[in-house]
Amino acid sequence: MAEFPVDRLRRMFPALNRSGSSVFFDNAAGAQIPQHVFDAINDHLLCRNVQRGGRYRESREVDAEIARAREVLATFLNAAEPDEVAFGMNATSFIRLVSLALSQNFGDRREIVVSDLDHEANIATWMALEREGAVIRWWKVRDDGNLHLADLEPLLSSKTRLVACTVTSNALGTIIDVAGVAKRAHAAGAEVFLDCVHYAPHGPIDVQEWGCDYLVCSGYKIFAPHMGFLWGRRAALDALPTFREDFIPNVPPLKIEVGTFVYENVAGMRAAVEYLAELGGPSGGNDASSSLRKRLSSAMKAIREYEATLSAALLQGLRSIKGATVYGIQDAQAPHLRVPTVCFNLKNISPALLTTRLADKGIAVRDGHMYSPRLMKRLRLSPDTGAVRASLVHYNTREEIRVFLKELQEIAGN
Ligand SMILES: Cc1ncc(COP(=O)(O)O)c(C=O)c1O
Incomplete structure (x- = not known):
């Protein structure tokens, strides 16, 4: 494997090169953006900050930008068609x-399976449907920090x-076997909704x-x-009864994108995918879309491989810190089962105090329940205090991990 070009990539991110900044390990709460993404947002705002659908030049440019972004994002996700993507x-x-x-038409199928490993956005939103007659079934995380397909089967x-x-x-950074989930859910005649928010910057x-x-x-996070984007299988989106004004056609993406969204941020998202693709080699094949897909696949695979080395180094280092408890998958030999997002605690120091002391040293990590209070309870932690989370992405380095571990060692009194 060619060496991952982390130094070259870091130079593209102004926030990582600010004087005085040290170690940024809070990417799960929002990653930094490369200059290229800022330029795309800036260009949109300065040149064409107008509504789409007009007949004049700037408005046609907005239409073209959104169409281009839809194609690029469809390629990022390997969607069958761009109209399956909504912003x-x-x-x-x-x-x-x-x-x-979905709640408008349960028919005989009222059960929704949710997991206690998830972000609360993908739990509470479904639980709110209990008022409409939905029945929630819990897929429980095991002690190893993973969701097992064997536990899902009896729920279907x-x-x-x-x-x-x-x-x-x-x-916890655990990667779930979502293809296995879909296979089992479909065999029971159910649909699958995936929350890809945390995985997206880490792999194909x-x-x-x-x-x-x-x-x-x-x-x-990417x-x-x-901004956000939703992908839906065309037939599923066609069948979805969404709110829309009468004059909006009942077809995706229009039936999903009712109202104005943040066009400049859509331009920024398109530029972010192009930044990632650049890692997979230069553009310019004959078939633009398949070559973008190929470049993205190889870029995201390279990111997965590099991040696995970060996970291994971080887990191994945390094991040597006195009084450290790491939650979830801890095996430094199995970094393919996780991304480099690690929750841990140190004995005799609260998560809030630990992150404050690290912040004083220029190290950005987060404490709390991470919007997963049910998981915190499952880990026998108070959701009020939770844990400390270090969340790394492809622009982080082993040198940063070394600095972080050294500070932890000092605080822990190693
Ligand atoms: C796994 C996961 N799901 C959902 C969300 C919520 O995303 P948003 O803030 O875009 O609504 C987050 C945010 O951190 C997340 O990490």
Whole structure:
């Protein structure tokens, strides 16, 4: 494997090169953006900050930008067609939109499977449907921090409408076998809604190979600004009863994208995918879309491999810290089962105090329940205090891990 060009990539991110900044390990709460993404947002705002659908030049440019972004994002996800991708505000509002639509037509299938490993956005939103007669079935995380297919199977029946689960835990970093989830859910006649928000910056996405029905992502985790996008299988979106004004055609993506969304951030998201693709080699093949897909696949595979080395180094280092408890998959030999997002605690120091002391040393990590309070309870932690989370992405380095571990060692009194 060629060496991962982390130094070259870091130079593209102004925030990583600010003087005085040290170690940024809070990427799960929002990653930094490369200059290229900022330029795309800036260009949109300065040159064409107008409504789409007009006959004049700037408005036609907005239409063209959105169409281009839709194609690029469809390629990122390996969607069958660009119209399966809809843009909007964030992941939570898309989960709400799909859940409200499904609740209008449960038929004989009222059961929704949710997991206690998930972000609360992909739990509470479905639980809110209990008022409409939905029945929630819990897929429980095991002590190893994973969701096992063997535990899902007994929950599925002819009453199951949907399985909602994460692709990767935003707290423990566990990667779920989502193709296995879809296979089992479909065998029972149910649909699958995947929360891909945390996984998206870490590895290749393939909605066709995974066989899911809906999938949601957030731009701010994928080196882009705050926005969200929803993918749905065409037939599933066609059947979805969404709110829209009468004059809006009842077809995706229009039936999903009712109202104005943040066009400049959609331009930024498109530029972020192009930034990732650049890692997979230069553009310019004959078939633009398949070559973009190929470049993206090899870029995301390279990111997976590099991040596995970060996971291994971080887990191994944390094991040597006095009084450290790591939650979830801890095996430094099995980094392929997780992304480099690690929750841990140190004995005799609260998560809030530990992150404050690290912040004083220029190290950015987060404490709390990570919007997964049920998981915190499952780990026998108080949701009020939770744990400390270090969340790394491809622009982080082993040198940063060394600095972070050294500070931890000092605090722990190693
Ligand atoms: C796994 C996961 N799902 C959902 C969300 C919520 O995303 P949004 O803020 O875009 O609604 C987050 C946010 O951190 C997340 O990590």
